[in-house]
Structure formats: C-alpha cells, structure tokens
Amino acid sequence: MIKNYLKVALKVLGRRKFFTFISLFGISVTLVVLMVATALLDQVFAPEAPEVHGDRTLGIYQVGLRSEQIAYTGFAGYGLLDRVLRNLTTEVPAVERTSILSVQSTAISYLDGKRVESWFKRTDGEFWRILDFQFLEGQPFSQDDEKNGHHVAVINASTRDRFFGGKPAVGKTIAIDGQTFRVVGVVKDVPVLRVVAFSDVWVPISTFKSSTYRKDYIGNFMAILLARSRADFPAIRSEVAARLKAAEAGIPNPEMYKWIFGGADTLLGAFSRVLFSTNSLADSHPERLLGVFLLLMMLFMILPTVNLVNINLSRILDRSSEIGVRKAFGASSWTLVGQFVVENVFLTLIGAGIGLILAAAVLSTLNASGAIPYSDLHLNGRVFLYGLGIALFFGLFSGVYPAWRMSKLHPVQALRGRQV
Amino acid sequence: MIHLQEVSKLYRTDRVETTALDNINLDVGKGEFISVMGPSGCGKSTLLNLIGLLDEPTSGKVALDGKAIDRYGDRDLARVRNERLGFIFQQFHLVSDLSVVDNVEIPLLYRKMSNKERRRAALAALDRVGLSSRTRHFPTQLSGGQQQRVAIARAIVGRPGILLADEPTGNLDSQMGDEIMSILEDLNANEKTTIVMVTHDPRMAEKTHRVVRLFDGRQVQ
Ligand SMILES: Nc1ncnc2c1ncn2[C@@H]1O[C@H](COP(=O)(O)OP(=O)(O)O)[C@@H](O)[C@H]1O
Ligand SMILES: [Mg+2]
Numbered sequence: 001m002i003k004n005y006l007k008v009a010l011k012v013l014g015r016r017k018f019f020t021f022i023s024l025f026g027i028s029v030t031l032v033v034l035m036v037a038t039a040l041l042d043q044v045f046a047p048e049a050p051e052v053h054g055d056r057t058l059g060i061y062q063v064g065l066r067s068e069q070i071a072y073t074g075f076a077g078y079g080l081l082d083r084v085l086r087n088l089t090t091e092v093p094a095v096e097r098t099s100i101l102s103v104q105s106t107a108i109s110y111l112d113g114k115r116v117e118s119w120f121k122r123t124d125g126e127f128w129r130i131l132d133f134q135f136l137e138g139q140p141f142s143q144d145d146e147k148n149g150h151h152v153a154v155i156n157a158s159t160r161d162r163f164f165g166g167k168p169a170v171g172k173t174i175a176i177d178g179q180t181f182r183v184v185g186v187v188k189d190v191p192v193l194r195v196v197a198f199s200d201v202w203v204p205i206s207t208f209k210s211s212t213y214r215k216d217y218i219g220n221f222m223a224i225l226l227a228r229s230r231a232d233f234p235a236i237r238s239e240v241a242a243r244l245k246a247a248e249a250g251i252p253n254p255e256m257y258k259w260i261f262g263g264a265d266t267l268l269g270a271f272s273r274v275l276f277s278t279n280s281l282a283d284s285h286p287e288r289l290l291g292v293f294l295l296l297m298m299l300f301m302i303l304p305t306v307n308l309v310n311i312n313l314s315r316i317l318d319r320s321s322e323i324g325v326r327k328a329f330g331a332s333s334w335t336l337v338g339q340f341v342v343e344n345v346f347l348t349l350i351g352a353g354i355g356l357i358l359a360a361a362v363l364s365t366l367n368a369s370g371a372i373p374y375s376d377l378h379l380n381g382r383v384f385l386y387g388l389g390i391a392l393f394f395g396l397f398s399g400v401y402p403a404w405r406m407s408k409l410h411p412v413q414a415l416r417g418r419q420v
Numbered sequence: 421m422i423h424l425q426e427v428s429k430l431y432r433t434d435r436v437e438t439t440a441l442d443n444i445n446l447d448v449g450k451g452e453f454i455s456v457m458g459p460s461g462c463g464k465s466t467l468l469n470l471i472g473l474l475d476e477p478t479s480g481k482v483a484l485d486g487k488a489i490d491r492y493g494d495r496d497l498a499r500v501r502n503e504r505l506g507f508i509f510q511q512f513h514l515v516s517d518l519s520v521v522d523n524v525e526i527p528l529l530y531r532k533m534s535n536k537e538r539r540r541a542a543l544a545a546l547d548r549v550g551l552s553s554r555t556r557h558f559p560t561q562l563s564g565g566q567q568q569r570v571a572i573a574r575a576i577v578g579r580p581g582i583l584l585a586d587e588p589t590g591n592l593d594s595q596m597g598d599e600i601m602s603i604l605e606d607l608n609a610n611e612k613t614t615i616v617m618v619t620h621d622p623r624m625a626e627k628t629h630r631v632v633r634l635f636d637g638r639q640v641q
Contacts, residue, residue, distance in 0.1 A: 004522060004529055011517030322515045328474060329574070330502020330530040332495045411474045415513060 002342060008322075009343040012315065013350075019311050020347075026304040027351030027394055028358055031387055034297060035359040036366070038386045039377045041293070043193040045267055046382065050131040050190060050197045054267065056230050057130065059196065060084065060223040060240065061270035064261035065251070072257070073274075075103055077216030078205065080260070081223040083250060084243040088225070092239050094232035095225050099126040103220045104199040107177035111163065118159055120177060121199035122208070128154075130226045131197050136160075138170035138185035141204055145184075149206040153181035156189045158374065159200045176201055179209070189374035195267070196224060198374075215252055217260075225264055233266075240264040301393065308398030312344065313405065323406055324414030333407035340406055344399030345392065352391035356384065421614050422448035422471055422582065427480030429466050429637075440466040442637040444480070450581070453608040453615045455625040458634035464618040465586055467634065471616060472505055472584045473497050484582070502530050506575030508585035512567045514559040520570050521546065521555040527578040545573040549603055565596030572603055576613070583607065585617040589624060601627060 013020040047054030060081060065072040078100060085098045100123070107120035125143030133140070133154075141152045153174055160169045169183045181203055190197045205213075213219060227236055244260045251257050265273055265286070272289030326336060356379065363377040379387075429441040440463045448454055456464050469475040470482055473489055481488055484504060489497065506527075514523050524542040546555055549569040559567055568588060575583055585604065589597030601624055607613045617628065625631050633640045 003535070004518070004525065007522060008515065008517050015517070321511075321513050322517075325513045325515060326526065327498070328472065328501060328505075328507045329527040329578075330498050332498035332530075334495070335498070335530060412469050415474075415509065 005339050005342050006346055009346050012319070012343070013347065016315070016318070019315070023308055023311050023347060024351045024354060026307050027348050027391065028355035030301060030304045030394075031352055031355030031390060032359045032362055034300065034390055035355065035379065035383055035387045036362055036377075037297075038383050039359075039363055039379065040193065042380065042383055043191050043375065043377055044195065046380075050133045050187075051194060052132040053130060053226055056227045058225045058227060058233060058236060058240075058264035058266060059270060060225075060262060060264055061267075062222070062262065062274060063244070065217060065257040065259070066261065067256060067258045070256065072218055074218065075220045075222060076262075077219030078213045078221045079215040079219075079250075079252070080217040080244075080247055081221055082214070083247050084240060085223055085225070088239070088243075092236065094228050094235055096228050097126050097130050097226040098223060099130050100124050100205065100221055100223045101127050101196070102205065103222065105220070107201070109163075109174070109176045116162060118162075118176060118200040119198065121202050122205040123202055124205055127202075127224075130224055133187040133190070133197070136186045136188060137168055138183070140185055141202075146204040146206055150204060151179065151181045151207055152184045152204065154185040154187060154202045155183055156187050156200050156374075158189050160186050174201070179207065181207070189376075191375045191377075192373040193375065196222070217247075217251055217257070233264075237264050297390075301390065305394060305398045308344075308348075308394065309401055312340075312398060312402035315402070319406070320409060320414040323409050324411050324416075327409075327411035327414065336407040337400070337403040340403035341396065341399040344403070345395035348391045348395035348398070351394070352387060355391075356387060359387070421450045421452075421485060422446070422616070423481075423483040423486070424467075424470070425481040425483075427470060427477045427482060429463070429470065429475070430478045439637045441470070441477070441634075444639055446632065446639070448614060448616060450614055451608070451612040452630065453605070453628045454617070454630045454632055455628040456616065456618045456632045456634065457620070457622075457625055458640075462634040463637040464634055468584050468586050468616065468618055471582075472507060473501055498530070502527060502578065504580050504582055506578065506580040506583045508568070508571050508575050508583065508588045510587040510590040512559070512564075512571045512591075514567055514570055514574075516559050518558075519555070520551065520557050520559065520562070523559065523570055524574045524577050526574060531578070541577055542573070545577040546570070548576065549573045563596070564592050565599055568592060568596070568600050569603065572600070576607065576611075579611075581614055583613050583615045583617075585615065587618050587620065589619065589621065597621070597624070 060076060062074060063076040063080065081100050085100065088098055089095050102122040104119045104121040106117045109116045109118060124146045125141060128140030136157060140154055141150065145152050155169060155174065160166060163174055164172060169186055171183065173180050173182050192198050225236060227233060241263050244262055248258065248260050268289055269286035272286050275289060323336065360379050363379060366372065367375050367377055424444055424446040427441060427444045431438040431440055444467065456467060458464055470477055481490065483489065484500065489500065521542050524545055525538050528538045528541060543555060546552055549572050551566060551569050551573065554562060554566065559570065562570065589600050592600065604615055604617065605627060608615050619625055
C-alpha cells in the first residue's frame, strides 16, 4: 500500500518538475536556515565540551542593584559573588563546586613590535574543574595558584600559534596586558559562542594589579555553580536568592544602592532574565525565551508551509481522475487523506535530506570562514532531530488541509475532471 | 440484486434545475446483463452512478443485495463499492503514473491482503483479459482497446458481483469494441457477473439480455 503510494508520489514529483523544484527549494532553504540557527543556539546552550556539565550548571550571570533613584543591571563584582558563594559547597551539599570568572576582555600584547589583541579572562582554579577543556599540553592552574597570585596562564591553540609559532609553549612566558605570565597549559580553541568558557588566555583572578576588586559589588564577574543534579536546582536557587538578599547588608555604597536582584539561572534562563525581566532582573522565565524561539521558528515556517499548501491544492486539479477512480474502487475519504499526507511527508523528507546536506555545507563554510571566532558548528544528532521534526511539521501541516480538500471531492465530479 | 424504487435525481445549479432522472423503477437480477440506451443527456450516467453508489438520489430508494444504502456513511459506502462493484468508464480512467499491473491492483489496496496475493490476483485478472504480456507497461504505451482491457481487469480483480460499464466501447473503433464486448459476455456467461452497461450502439445492446431505454430522465416502454 505505502509502496503504491510512494510510486505515485515519485511519478507526480517527476511529472511536475517546476512545482517539485519550488517545493523542495522552499523546504530545504527553510530547513537550512533553521538548522544553522539551531546549530548556533546549540553552540551556546548545549552541554558540550568544555561545558560538559551545562545541564546541571547554574550561573549568576548578571545582577541588578537598585535604589529608588537608580538602577544598575550588569555583571557583578567579585566581592558580591565571593560573599554569596562563600562556604556554599559545605553548607549546601547539593552544590558540588562553584567558580568565579571574569567576562573576557581584550588585552594587548606586542609581538616583534606589532600590536596583538587577545581575549583575556580571569578565573579561579575551580573553573577548570567544572568545565572540561581539552588540554593539548600542560595542565590548568589550581586553586592554590589563584590563592597565591601566581602569574601563570592557560592559552588556547591559536594563541600558541601566534606567540610561539605553534611550538610547545608550556614553561615559556607570555606578556599580555602589561603583565608577564608563565604558560602552564594549552587548550583546544573554544568557540566564541561558549560565553562562560571562551577566551584566548586565562589567568588567575588574583593577578589583578590592585586588590580593590575584592570588595566590589559591581564589576565584570560572573559565577557558575555545579549542582549534583538538576533536581537540586530549586533548592540551590532559593539559597542563592536568600544569600543575595543577605548581601544587601554589605553593599559598599549604601547611599547609592539598597537592593540586589538576580539569581542562579541556567544559561537560557539568564538570557530570558535579561530580556524579559520587568523588575531589574527580579525574575527569570526561561520558558518565555523558549516560547519566543519557537514563535520565531513558527513564523519563519509559515510562509513555506502556506506555499506548500497552495502547491498541493494545485496538484489536486491534476489528479481528480485518480481520486475519482480510487473512490469508485473503495477508498474512503480517510484513506485518501492518509495517502496524500504520506505523499507529502515523503516529499518534505526528500526536501529535508537536501536541506541537511546544504546545512552541513553552510556550517562547515561558516566554520572555515572564521566569521565566528573558533566556531565549531556542526550538525549533531540533536540538530538533526530538530530538522526532522521541522520537516515532519511541514509535511503534516502543508499536507492535511489539501488532502482533506482532495478527499472531499465528489467521485462523480472527480471522474468528470471538474475543477475543485 | 439491484433494486431502484421511484428514484429521482435533480441537479440544482444557480438558476436552472435539471431533472436528470424522474421516478425510475428498475430491478436487475443476479447474472443479468442489461444495457441502458438513450440519447445523450437523458440520464444514463446518472443512473449508473446511483447504482454504483457514487451519487445519492434526490428521492427514492436504491438497494443492493436487498440492503438499502441510504443510511450508509462514507466508510461503509467505500467498503460496498470495493467488495461488490466494479466500474468501467468510457475514458478508461487509468492512473497514468502507475504501471498496468499497479493500476489493476488499486481495488485490492483497500483490502487486507499481502502484496504477494495482490500481485497474483492482478496478474490473473490481466491474464483473463489477454494482457499478460503488457503488465509492466504504462497506460500511455497501450492502444485504446488495450487500455480498456486493463480497466476491465481492474474492475474484475476484486471479483465483484456487479460490473457497471458506462459506454465502455464509446471511445473505441468497432473491432476493439467487439473485443471488449466479448470479454464482458464471457464474464457474464462464465462468472455469472451481473452487468449493467450504458451504450449508444444498438449492435452491442442486442447482445445483452434486456435493454432499458431512457428519454429525458424517464424510462420508456
Ligand atoms: N453535476 C451536474 N450538475 C448539473 N447537471 C448535471 C450534472 N450532471 C449531469 N447533469 C445533467 O443531467 C442530465 C443527465 O446527464 P447524464 O446522466 O450525464 O446523461 P447521459 O449520460 O445520458 O449523457 C444532463 O442534462 C446533464 O446536463
Ligand atoms: Mg454519460
């Protein structure tokens, strides 16, 4: 039965080459765009190396400080995060590890008199234990290095190429941002879209030239917390919220700010907190961000779907005799709906196949072009499943209505070849 | 076997109202071979479509095998058409995208059976109409007479008790028409298939058991 359907489907596709081309083009281009978009999102949000534990990581990515007069929304200072995280792992066993890290900034070096810019991030030792970097040589710096202000650095492969001509770098020194560091490890490049992990050079926080940062509530730091499991998220969230509240008592400039807002979020939650919070990051609604993603995807998919519906309707005219015959010989309306939906899903799956190949090509071109530094975009199983889901969406939604219209054709009219 | 009682069919379009059939009473017994004759537009096809459950009468009763079908839903009608009826059309109505044997299999797609059984039955039906050598061809590669024989094979593949043929020889030259006619006579004589055939050709009508004449939607004689 299905075989018979597919035979007809293939023939119909071959017979109406122009329509087939338009349909397949619409489906595959839409899929390419969506799959490239999901691959990008995946690179930010999916729990992949080095953020292997992304699915059980919470972060304090941004905070809000407010009074009646002014409001600050942005990165936290080290002092605030340090206070919130202090003894958290011992007091709340659900928290396995915590880490404080700075937002990467550009730092200047001079190589043979030439100015070179690198991304520069300051972290503690725990950073290297929560994230799983792939070390090409050496090893990360430790919590001890951080405590003692050792001038050590981990660099990525690209930086090793730039500074050391690609030769082993561990043990050598690197001058950056007016300071000198001894290289202790070299890691594989991390895509720029990995906001927590990404940098070119990582050094201990304590190598700051001055120590005033230790007290600040506002700065350019964030924190990540590794939970033992996702089930612990609610408990950890409320503990962090309570600690942020308690930290209000220690605001260094109480004449300016009175209240602290924020919380521990998943990465997705953090984005939506920034996007949707009506009250200085008071609340986070990751489901809203997901909703917006889905809505955008839907909107983007409506056009090709409508296009497909029209193409499918026009195919009816072509096939009224076949419909009449099938009805005369015992096909019920539902059987016919089934046939045309199967045909349409088949068509969209062909489109999906083409889209998949095109998307893989686009992604590897993007990777090679260097438009997104160190991007490692790829079609993984998840993105493939998204694509498949999207294709099925097309197949079903663009097929059901025309199929229903077709099946409602009166057999006598259909055999006469009347227009719908 | 076929029972029509006071059957009328009206077609209403925006302004005009056409009486395609007016108070028809007709009984066709098992194994009968009847022909329906009359000028163009007198309602012959309409009559055949009503018998074939492809259309519903405006008033009156249609019964097959003693069962009135007026309360049947889409699914039941489809099942009865599939099991009890076989259609042959003037324009053949073969699915041009399917090979000869795939066309013949169509009625069997709507029955529970294996692909193998389907294929075997389709090949047997094609053998019956003398087309065993053309099973992999496509309809457009065949002559009109051959196409109509494929259509007959499709109509008989499910072994229906009733064959409905609407001007089956209307598009064929007289020699091909005679071939088709002898296949139908053979099916009627040897398989006891009940046949209702619409025709313009008195030579064909002569060979049937009985002629029903229509004029302007009414039965004459
Ligand atoms: N769908 C329809 N709408 C309106 N009038 C129709 C329709 N089908 C048939 N008729 C009319 O009904 C009459 C009988 O048609 P038909 O049964 O096809 O005649 P025949 O087959 O004898 O040539 C004709 O006058 C025709 O115009
Ligand atoms: Mg007619």
